[in-house]
Amino acid sequence: MPNAAVKAAAYSLNHTPELALWYGNTPYVERLTHPDSEFLRDLPKFQQNYHEAASYAPNQTYIGAMEIEDFEKREKPWYKNLEPQERRYGRYGEIMPEDETIAFMDICDVFDLIWLEKGFAASIREKLAKHPLMRDDIIARLEAGHEAADIEDEIKTAAALPLYVDDRVIGCARRGHEVDPNLTAYELLVNIANKASAVLSLLHLIKNAGMKPEDVDFVVECSEEAAGDMNQRGGGNFAKAIAEIAGCANASGCDVRGFCAGPVNAIIAAASMVAAGAHKNVAVVAGGAIPKLYMNARDHVKKELPALENCIGSFGVLVVPEDGALPVIRLDAIGKHTVGAGASPQTVTTVLTYDPLKKVGLTFADVDKFSPELHNPEITLPAGAGDVPTANFKMIAALAVMKKAIEKADMVNFTKEHGMTGFVHTQGHIPSGVPFIGHAADAINAGKMTRAMIIGKGSLFLGRLTNLADGASFLIEKPQPKKEEAAVGREEIRAMILESLGELAAGLKSR
Amino acid sequence: MADNKTVKALIGEILGEIIEEAKEGGGRKTKVGLMAYGSELGAEELCRGARLAMQDDPTVKVFCIGPRLAGFEDLNWIETEPDEHAVSAAMEKALSDGVIEGAVALHYPFPVGVTTIGKIFTPGRGKPCFVASSTGTASPLRTEAMLRNAIYGIAVAKSAGVTDPKVGVLNLDGAQTVLRALQKLKESGYEISFADSIRKGGGAIFRGNDLLAGAGDVCVADTLTGNVLMKLFGAWTTGGDYEAMGWGYGPSAGEGWNRVISIISRASGAPVVAGALSLNARAAKSGLPAIVAKELQAARAAGLDELIEAMQPKQAAAEEDVKAPPSEPTDEEIHGIDVLEIENAVKALWKADVYAESSMGCTGPVIKFAKRNEEKVKEVLKAASYL
Numbered sequence: 001m002p003n004a005a006v007k008a009a010a011y012s013l014n015h016t017p018e019l020a021l022w023y024g025n026t027p028y029v030e031r032l033t034h035p036d037s038e039f040l041r042d043l044p045k046f047q048q049n050y051h052e053a054a055s056y057a058p059n060q061t062y063i064g065a066m067e068i069e070d071f072e073k074r075e076k077p078w079y080k081n082l083e084p085q086e087r088r089y090g091r092y093g094e095i096m097p098e099d100e101t102i103a104f105m106d107i108c109d110v111f112d113l114i115w116l117e118k119g120f121a122a123s124i125r126e127k128l129a130k131h132p133l134m135r136d137d138i139i140a141r142l143e144a145g146h147e148a149a150d151i152e153d154e155i156k157t158a159a160a161l162p163l164y165v166d167d168r169v170i171g172c173a174r175r176g177h178e179v180d181p182n183l184t185a186y187e188l189l190v191n192i193a194n195k196a197s198a199v200l201s202l203l204h205l206i207k208n209a210g211m212k213p214e215d216v217d218f219v220v221e222c223s224e225e226a227a228g229d230m231n232q233r234g235g236g237n238f239a240k241a242i243a244e245i246a247g248c249a250n251a252s253g254c255d256v257r258g259f260c261a262g263p264v265n266a267i268i269a270a271a272s273m274v275a276a277g278a279h280k281n282v283a284v285v286a287g288g289a290i291p292k293l294y295m296n297a298r299d300h301v302k303k304e305l306p307a308l309e310n311c312i313g314s315f316g317v318l319v320v321p322e323d324g325a326l327p328v329i330r331l332d333a334i335g336k337h338t339v340g341a342g343a344s345p346q347t348v349t350t351v352l353t354y355d356p357l358k359k360v361g362l363t364f365a366d367v368d369k370f371s372p373e374l375h376n377p378e379i380t381l382p383a384g385a386g387d388v389p390t391a392n393f394k395m396i397a398a399l400a401v402m403k404k405a406i407e408k409a410d411m412v413n414f415t416k417e418h419g420m421t422g423f424v425h426t427q428g429h430i431p432s433g434v435p436f437i438g439h440a441a442d443a444i445n446a447g448k449m450t451r452a453m454i455i456g457k458g459s460l461f462l463g464r465l466t467n468l469a470d471g472a473s474f475l476i477e478k479p480q481p482k483k484e485e486a487a488v489g490r491e492e493i494r495a496m497i498l499e500s501l502g503e504l505a506a507g508l509k510s511r
Numbered sequence: 512m513a514d515n516k517t518v519k520a521l522i523g524e525i526l527g528e529i530i531e532e533a534k535e536g537g538g539r540k541t542k543v544g545l546m547a548y549g550s551e552l553g554a555e556e557l558c559r560g561a562r563l564a565m566q567d568d569p570t571v572k573v574f575c576i577g578p579r580l581a582g583f584e585d586l587n588w589i590e591t592e593p594d595e596h597a598v599s600a601a602m603e604k605a606l607s608d609g610v611i612e613g614a615v616a617l618h619y620p621f622p623v624g625v626t627t628i629g630k631i632f633t634p635g636r637g638k639p640c641f642v643a644s645s646t647g648t649a650s651p652l653r654t655e656a657m658l659r660n661a662i663y664g665i666a667v668a669k670s671a672g673v674t675d676p677k678v679g680v681l682n683l684d685g686a687q688t689v690l691r692a693l694q695k696l697k698e699s700g701y702e703i704s705f706a707d708s709i710r711k712g713g714g715a716i717f718r719g720n721d722l723l724a725g726a727g728d729v730c731v732a733d734t735l736t737g738n739v740l741m742k743l744f745g746a747w748t749t750g751g752d753y754e755a756m757g758w759g760y761g762p763s764a765g766e767g768w769n770r771v772i773s774i775i776s777r778a779s780g781a782p783v784v785a786g787a788l789s790l791n792a793r794a795a796k797s798g799l800p801a802i803v804a805k806e807l808q809a810a811r812a813a814g815l816d817e818l819i820e821a822m823q824p825k826q827a828a829a830e831e832d833v834k835a836p837p838s839e840p841t842d843e844e845i846h847g848i849d850v851l852e853i854e855n856a857v858k859a860l861w862k863a864d865v866y867a868e869s870s871m872g873c874t875g876p877v878i879k880f881a882k883r884n885e886e887k888v889k890e891v892l893k894a895a896s897y898l
Contacts, residue, residue: 392871
C-alpha cells in the first residue's frame with residue numbers, strides 16, 4: 001500500500017479584534033436585535049490588544065514560536081501570565097496585526113469589493129513591503145485607495161460595511177449584488193477574510209517547505225465557508241482563488257467540505273492523490289472564520305474575562321510522495337465514521353481510534369500522541385463547553401481500559417502522556433486535529449516521536465441536511481525502513497550463486 | 512536494488528554462509544541460545560543437554576550463555592558473569608543482535624497475552640502431544656485464554672511440521688464453552704481438526720485417559736493445569752526431581768509477539784533440554800511468529816473477536832434499560848457534560864420523557880434534543896447534577 005508524506009506545515013493567526021467586535025456573529029446579531037445591550041456596551045473593555053495576543057502562550061504555540069511541552073508548563077491563566085516577549089513570527093507562521101490584515105484582504109480581493117481610504121492605503125503599503133513574504137507581485141495588488149467621502153457614501157447608500165482600525169473607519173467592504181443574499185457585503189467580507197488568511201498560510205507553507213509557488217501541483221481547501229450566488233450557493237473553489245494570489249501558476253485545486261471534519265478528510269484526499277500519483281505536491285489549506293470571532297464573548301464579558309476569540313486562524317500542510325525519510329501519512333489505517341456507526345462518544349471514539357489501530361495490528365500505547373479537537377480551554381471552560389481536548393482524551397483512555405490495553409488506574413497517566421493541552425482558537429475546522437501535524441512531524445523528524453493520530457469530527461446536524469455524526473482519522477509516523485526488498489534479494493542472490501557455482505563445477509569437470 | 516557496494520557485501524555474506532554450511536555439513540544450521548546457568552541439577556546437566564541436542568539434531572547450533580564450564584570448552588559460548596541477571600541480559604542482546612534466532616531459558620518475564628506451548632511424551636503409544644499452554648498466560652480470563660491457547664497450540668504444532676494437528680480440549684471448567692467457540696470458528700471457515708476421545712462416545716473433550724493414550728496432537732488446557740501435566744509426564748519415571756522425558760515447556764506465542772523463546776525448568780534433565788533446543792530451533796527456522804499471526808488472522812476472519820467479546824463478564828446490568836421516547840429532530844445541543852457520564856445523562860432525560868441523543872461533534876461531547884425542550888433539559892440535567 002503506497003503512502004504519502006508530510007513535507008511541511010504552516011499555521012498563522014490574523015489578530016482582528018475590530019472585525020470581531022463588529023462582525024463576529026454573536027455581537028453582530030446582538031447589535032441587530034438588542035443594539036443597546038450591556039454585553040455590547042462592555043465588550044470593548046475586554047479586548048486583547050496585539051501585544052497581548054502576540055505574547056499569549058497558546059497563540060505562540062499555534063504558530064510554532066513555543067513547543068507544546070513548554071506551553072504545558074506555563075502558569076495559568078495564560079491571559080494573565082503573558083510571555084515576556086511578544087512573537088510576530090514562529091517556525092510555522094505568524095500573528096498578523098489587524099491593519100496589515102485589512103490591507104492583505106484588499107490584496108486578495110479581485111473584484112474591487114474592499115475599498116481602502118487613500119491615506120491608510122499609502123501608509124500600510126510601506127508597512128507591508130517590509131513583510132518577508134510579500135513579493136512585489138503581491139504588493140502590486142494593493143489598491144491606491146479611495147477618498148474617505150466616497151467610502152462614507154458607499155456605506156450610506158450601497159449597504160457597504162465599514163472597516164475599522166484603531167476605532168477609525170479606514171475602508172469598507174462592498175456588496176456584490178443588490179438583492180442576492182449570498183453576495184451581501186457581510187457574506188463577501190467573510191469569504192475574503194477566509195481567503196486572505198488561507199493565502200497567508202499558503203505563503204508560509206511554501207517557504208517552510210523550501211519550495212517555489214510554481215512547484216505546487218494542486219491545492220485542497222477545507223474551510224467551512226461557501227462562495228456562490230443565488231443560483232449556486234456553495235459553488236466555491238476557494239482553493240484555486242487562494243493558489244492564484246499565492247502565485248501557484250501551475251496549480252489547480254478544489255474544496256473539500258465536512259464541517260469540522262473537513263481538514264482530516266482533505267488531508268486523506270490529498271494523500272490519496274499523491275500516493276496514487278495523480279499529483280506530486282499537494283497543499284492542503286484552510287482560512288479562518290469571521291463569524292466565529294467573539295462566539296463565546298457573551299460568557300467571557302459576563303465573567304469579566306478577556307474576549308480571547310479575536311484571531312482568524314489558518315493552516316497549511318504540504319503532502320508529497322513518501323521518500324523513506326519524511327513522516328508518512330498511513331493510508332492503510334484510516335479511521336472512518338460510517339453511516340451505520342452510532343453517534344455516542346464511545347462509538348465515535350471507537351471507530352476513529354481503536355478500529356484503525358486494530359486493522360494494522362497496533363494498540364493505543366503505540367500512538368505517542370492523539371490529536372483530536374484542540375480548543376483552548378481558557379476560551380471554552382468559561383462558556384460552559386468544558387475542556388474539549390481533555391474530554392476526548394478521557395474517552396480514549398476509558399476505551400483503552402475497556403479494550404484491556406491499559407489498567408483502570410493508568411487512565412489519568414494515559415491522558416497526560418498520550419494527550420495534550422488545547423492551544424487553538426475556536427475557529428471550527430481549524431482546531432480539528434490538524435494543528436498538531438507540524439509539531440508531530442518535527443518531533444518525528446527529530447526522532448523524539450514515532451507515531452501520532454490526527455482525529456477530526458464534524459457536527460453535520462448544524463446544516464439540517466442530516467443528523468448523522470461524522471469523523472475521520474489517520475496516522476502520521478516514522479517511515480518503515482524498506483526491509484522486505486532486502487530479504488527477497490537475499491534468496492535470489494543465494495540461488496544465483498549456487499547456479500553459477502554449478503556452472504563452474506560443470507566447467508571444471510568437462511575440461 | 513541498493514547501490515553496488517551493499518549488493519556486493521550481501522553476496523559476500525551469503526557466499527560465506529554457503530561455505531560455512533559446506534564445511535560443517537548438514538545444511539544451514541539454526542543458531543539457538545541456551546541459558547547454561549541456574550539449574551537445580553547443575554550447569555553440567557544443561558551443557559550435556561546442549562551437546563546431546565547437536566548430536567541428535569545436526570541442524571541445531573547451540574550457543575551456551577553463562578560462565579564458561581570446564582569440560583565443555585568445545586561448545587560455543589556467550590560468556591557472562593555467574594549471575595542470572597547477566598545471563599538473561601546476554602540472551603536478550605544475542606537475540607536482538609541476531610547472533611541467535613531463538614533461545615531456551617529457565618525463566619522469562621513474558622507479558623500477559625504471551626504463553627508457551629509445551630510438548631510431552633505420552634506413554635500409552637509413545638506419541639508426542641503439544642500441551643497448550645504450559646507457562647505464561649494468553650489472557651487473564653480463563654476461557655479466553657484456553658481459546659487462544661488452542662490457536663497458538665495449532666500454530667506451534669504446524670511450526671514443528673504437524674500439518675493438520677488434531678485438537679482436544681481437556682475436561683476442565685469452561686471446556687464446553689471453549690469447544691463451542693472452536694466449533695463456531697470452524698463453521699465460519701477457520702481450518703481446525705478435532706481429535707476423538709478414546710472413551711466411548713468419542714468427542715473432542717479429553718479425559719485423562721486420552722492424554723495417556725496420546726489421542727490428539729494438541730491438548731488445550733489453562734496454563735496452570737498444563738504446567739502440572741508437563742511435570743507429571745516429564746518426571747513420573749524418576750520420582751519427580753529429574754524431568755527425563757519430553758521436549759520441555761515449549762516456545763512462546765502471543766498476539767504481536769515476535770520472539771521465539773522456549774522454557775525449561777530447573778529440574779529439566781539433559782534429554783529434555785536437548786528436546787527443547789531442537790523444538791525451539793524448528794520453531795525459529797519455520798518462523799513461528801508469522802505462523803501465529805497467520806493463524807490469528809484466519810481465526811479473526813472467522814469471528815474470533817466477537818467470540819472473545821461474548822466471553823467477557825457482563826457488567827451487572829444495574830440500571831434498568833430505560834426506553835427512549837419517540838425520536839424527533841434534534842436541532843439544539845448542550846455542552847460541558849462529563850464525557851463518561853453522558854449516556855446516563857441521556858437516560859435521565861429519557862426518564863423525564865424528553866427525547867435526547869448523545870454525540871461527539873467537533874465541540875466535544877454533547878447531548879442533542881429538540882430546541883423547544885431546552886428549558887426542561889437544563890432543569891432535569893441540573894437536578895441530576897450532570898450540569
